[in-house]
Amino acid sequence: MHTTTAFIGLRCVDCGEAFDVETATHRCPDCDGILDPAYDYDAVDLTPDTLADRPFDSMWRYEELLPFTREAAVSLGEGATPLVECPALAEAMGVGRVLLKDEGMNPTGTFKDRGQSAATTAAVEHGASDVALNSAGNAGQAAAAYAARADLDAHVYLPARAGFTQKAMTEVHGADLTVTDPIDGNSQIGDAGAAYAEAMEEHPDWYSTKTFVTPYRHEGKKTMALEVLEQLDWEVPDAVVYPTGGGVGLVGMHKAAREVRDLGWTDELLPMYAAQAAGCAPIVDAYEAGADRHEPLADDEVTTACNGIAIPDPGASPLILEAIRESDGGAVANTDHEILDAAIEVARAEGLEVGATCAAAAAGAFTLAAEGEFGPDDTVVLLNTGAGNKDVDTLRAHLGEAEDGGEE
Ligand SMILES: *Cc1c(COP(=O)(O)O)cnc(C)c1O
Ligand SMILES: [Zn+2]
Secondary structure (H helix, E strand, C coil), X not given: CCECCCEEEEEECCCCCEECCCCCCCCCCCCCCCEEEEECHHHXXXXXXXXXXXXXXXXXXXXXXXXXXXXXXXXXXXCCCCEEECHHHHHHHCCCEEEEEEHHHCCCCECHHHHHHHHHHHHHHCCCCEEEEECCCHHHHHHHHHHHHHCCEEEEEEECCCCHHHHHHHHHCCCEEEEECCCCCCCCHHHHHHHHHHHHHHCCCCEECCCCCXXXXXXXXXXXXXXXXXXXXXXXXXXXXXXXXXXXXXXHHHHHHHHHHXXXXXXXXXXXXXXXXXXXXXXXXXXHHCCCCCCCCCXXXXXXXXXXXXXXXXXXXXXXXXXXXXXXXXXXXXXHHHHHHHHHHHHHHCCCCECCCCHHHHHHHHHHHHCCCCCCCCEEEEEECEEHHHCHHHHHHHHHHHHCCCCC
């Protein structure tokens, strides 16, 4: 296997058991917990100076902190996205600086590419011929693209509510797409998950690249934190606001922030704020209740149009809540109306295109600033997890509503 020098295997976040990368591929063989790539940090031969000499060209430039080598990576040039200054938003929020990490610049238009690049690389390293997952949409499209790149077959399960672009491009990349019917008129990611689980029973050789089933998606997404910190010259910002669904990116970024703090590149963690839609906010509810894990919502309780974060049962909530609390961050929910207003404000004030889901971060930052959580000298980073053009219908429809002066 093409593993990197410092990578020593997988550690279960629940029982703490360590496993060899050759034998463990997905969840913990002992307790079914989430497996997390582990490193011998003394063997990490990388410094900010070394990085400064490397081209800013892909997330694999951090290969010393990733499980697999850049040479072995299934890559489409993901990562190395811009961190764009947003002076008009900073002024409107009353904070020192707002920076937007523009993940819409990724090959398939979202940060899901980072996770699928790492997970598809693992699939190839394990000799898989097929990958499979269910998704709200963007991860399915990304999986189809990376499978095509690696010459694997992809089996993608999406709920009917997934966006047209995501469904269409999944098929354009040649994947086998199953769209679960809205049996009760309200098909959610869980219905797609049931169809996926049934297919996995029949095809135990398919290699799952599903959220927190593969140990490698959050590992790929952790490079977002490495980039943000490097782009800020290893000065830690006051907040990172992240549109949170399953929490893969938030957990991954928090892991990277811990790693570089322990390596001595920074002196503190990245304060991580989870932004959700009020129509599906299990993490915000758990955070406010002081709970260690979420209460799942029933499918018919999900009332947001923000597909990427319409995750009623985020299984990794203990890790998300721990990351938020350990990093001294927070959690915030906004209505769809506020979220879509924020998307349009970003597009008009800064010229930047943010997806409907992603605008939860902008709306959340406005709320946190208004509540006094952010001060006039603070630097606030917004994660734009995906491109605006993935959600044109939702954004355009909102213009009409907003101009009617329409409340919901
Ligand atoms: C998947 C997705 C999210 C949520 O990501 P997690 O890391 O699973 O919380 C947010 N925004 C967009 C655009 C997504 O596709
Ligand atoms: Zn375990």
